[in-house]
Amino acid sequence: MENFQFHPASFRDSDGRIFLIEKTVYRGLSAAYLPHYEKLKQSGLMDSLLRSGKLIEHEVVIPQEKFPFPIILKPQPIPYISYPYEWSFSQYKDAALLTLSIQMEALNKGMTLKDASAYNIQFLNGKPVLIDIASFETYVPDLPWLAYGQFCRHFLAPLLLMSKCNVESHRFMQTFLDGIPLPLASSMLPFSTRFSPFIQMHIHLHARSTKRYQVASEGKKAQSIKMPLLNLKGMIDSMQGFIHKLTWKPEGVWRDYYKETQNNYEVQAFQTKQTLIARWISLLNPASVWDLGGNMGVFSRLASEKGVFTVCFDIDPAAVEMNYLSVKAQKAQNLLPLVMDLTQPSPAIGWANAERQSMAERGSPDIVMALALIHHLSIGNNLPLSHTAAWFASLAPFLIIEFVPKIDSQVQVLLTTRKDIFTEYTQPDFEEVYSRFFTLVEKVQIPQSERIMYLWKRLDIV
Amino acid sequence: MENIQYYNMYPLLYIDPGSGSIIVQALIGLVAGAGFFIKLNWYRLKGWFSGQNQQKNEDEKSEKSS
Numbered sequence: 001m002e003n004f005q006f007h008p009a010s011f012r013d014s015d016g017r018i019f020l021i022e023k024t025v026y027r028g029l030s031a032a033y034l035p036h037y038e039k040l041k042q043s044g045l046m047d048s049l050l051r052s053g054k055l056i057e058h059e060v061v062i063p064q065e066k067f068p069f070p071i072i073l074k075p076q077p078i079p080y081i082s083y084p085y086e087w088s089f090s091q092y093k094d095a096a097l098l099t100l101s102i103q104m105e106a107l108n109k110g111m112t113l114k115d116a117s118a119y120n121i122q123f124l125n126g127k128p129v130l131i132d133i134a135s136f137e138t139y140v141p142d143l144p145w146l147a148y149g150q151f152c153r154h155f156l157a158p159l160l161l162m163s164k165c166n167v168e169s170h171r172f173m174q175t176f177l178d179g180i181p182l183p184l185a186s187s188m189l190p191f192s193t194r195f196s197p198f199i200q201m202h203i204h205l206h207a208r209s210t211k212r213y214q215v216a217s218e219g220k221k222a223q224s225i226k227m228p229l230l231n232l233k234g235m236i237d238s239m240q241g242f243i244h245k246l247t248w249k250p251e252g253v254w255r256d257y258y259k260e261t262q263n264n265y266e267v268q269a270f271q272t273k274q275t276l277i278a279r280w281i282s283l284l285n286p287a288s289v290w291d292l293g294g295n296m297g298v299f300s301r302l303a304s305e306k307g308v309f310t311v312c313f314d315i316d317p318a319a320v321e322m323n324y325l326s327v328k329a330q331k332a333q334n335l336l337p338l339v340m341d342l343t344q345p346s347p348a349i350g351w352a353n354a355e356r357q358s359m360a361e362r363g364s365p366d367i368v369m370a371l372a373l374i375h376h377l378s379i380g381n382n383l384p385l386s387h388t389a390a391w392f393a394s395l396a397p398f399l400i401i402e403f404v405p406k407i408d409s410q411v412q413v414l415l416t417t418r419k420d421i422f423t424e425y426t427q428p429d430f431e432e433v434y435s436r437f438f439t440l441v442e443k444v445q446i447p448q449s450e451r452i453m454y455l456w457k458r459l460d461i462v
Numbered sequence: 463m464e465n466i467q468y469y470n471m472y473p474l475l476y477i478d479p480g481s482g483s484i485i486v487q488a489l490i491g492l493v494a495g496a497g498f499f500i501k502l503n504w505y506r507l508k509g510w511f512s513g514q515n516q517q518k519n520e521d522e523k524s525e526k527s528s
């Protein structure tokens with residue numbers, strides 16, 4: 001069993017565990033799970049979910065004696081695993097709706113979802129997909145949905161908080177690994193939500209009920225409760241309807257983006273930058289690109305439209321939302337927009353800090369792009385140039401970076417309300433510091449602007 | 463005395479379904495189930511009601527004419 005290792009996040013459910021051999025991901029199904037797996041196939045549910053792209057494709061691998069599973073599946077690889085605290089509002093909403101629609105389809109075919117974890121949903125080619133095939137169980141007549149509480153903590157509470165309080169509330173998911181506790185969600189939602197029968201029942205009453213029946217002896221009483229299939233389907237249907245109508249409209253911010261784009265980038269300068277990046281990407285022919293601070297993904301698309309898998313990270317939930325909506329509308333492939341604060345990228349969390357991986361651990365891009373970003377890090381966050389250079393070098397062998405000098409209007413905005421202590425933030429300093437980590441491949445001045453584009457190659461790359 | 467056998471109805475999962483969550487969803491299900499029944503049978507119910515109304519109207523007309 002050389003190089004066989006269980007994925008550090010796959011320990012909760014013994015029915016289907018993820019393991020890795022080299023870098024290939026497999027899912028082993030336990031003997032106890034086999035009747036459910038057979039039902040999944042025979043009921044036609046699996047075929048139907050695969051056809052509609054709701055369930056991840058996988059091939060059945062011939063099991064070997066050395067692995068402790070009667071059935072081993074090799075799922076289609078996910079190029080970058082993302083977590084709910086990195087999704088924009090509509091990504092989150094689509095993930096929730098996918099879970100509910102799968103549950104409804106499962107109920108129609110005599111099965112049910114035994115868990116409703118947001119971590120079971122991933123984004124592949126612009127669409128959410130369920131990655132856990134071991135989530136299905138045979139439906140027991142009159143049994144309530146045992147994953148309902150988890151669905152509310154993982155999906156409903158975060159979505160309501162994002163929609164009614166603050167769109168950055170998804171960050172709570174980073175702290176509460178099994179979803180936002182309902183008493184917390186209930187205390188944070190505006191008072192007006194108590195007049196919504198749906199929110200009152202699913203969150204406020206649910207939160208009180210959770211507290212009341214915490215004691216196991218009290219809980220036993222609940223186990224005699226039956227819920228007819230019609231009622232269960234009715235509940236799923238009403239949740240689908242409610243979440244479908246849930247909105248978050250960052251109108252003000254969106255308008256500002258258009259304005260900013262028009263003000264800052266003269267048409268020729270913008271085109272030069274685009275042509276240059278497209279040329280560099282063609283030259284390097286990467287397998288994957290990370291666009292850091294990529295805003296709405298204009299430059300990410302130069303890579304993704306060439307078939308290069310690209311993750312576009314941005315701190316602004318509005319920009320990521322716009323990016324995702326346009327990925328969805330254009331059915332764009334290979335582009336994954338995610339919310340990320342680069343001054344504190346998603347850490348490794350969970351048990352032994354290994355259950356959910358950090359932003360950097362989850363991929364190894366060939367190119368990192370940092371366009372109109374360096375001034376935010378260096379001046380906005382006081383990061384010395386050596387810190388940013390070292391981090392970029394740790395991420396990828398090639399770096400496309402735009403240096404934004406102090407005289408640039410955007411840098412001046414950052415400096416209006418603070419003392420200019422950034423004596424080392426100059427173009428010669430930038431080149432000197434970055435040369436300690438990279439070799440310069442090419443450098444181009446953007447016309448009608450003070451900005452300079454650099455293509456760097458890490459020192460260890462021949 | 464409580465029926466112990468009842469407790470075996472639920473398959474035990476690797477996650478705790480939470481008794482509070484079960485009680486609340488059973489309540490929600492009562493309302494949602496009724497709503498869902500109406501939604502599924504809307505046209506049939508509408509037809510049934512309008513059929514009844516038509517019958518009623520016809521009865522009223524015939525009463526007036528007589």
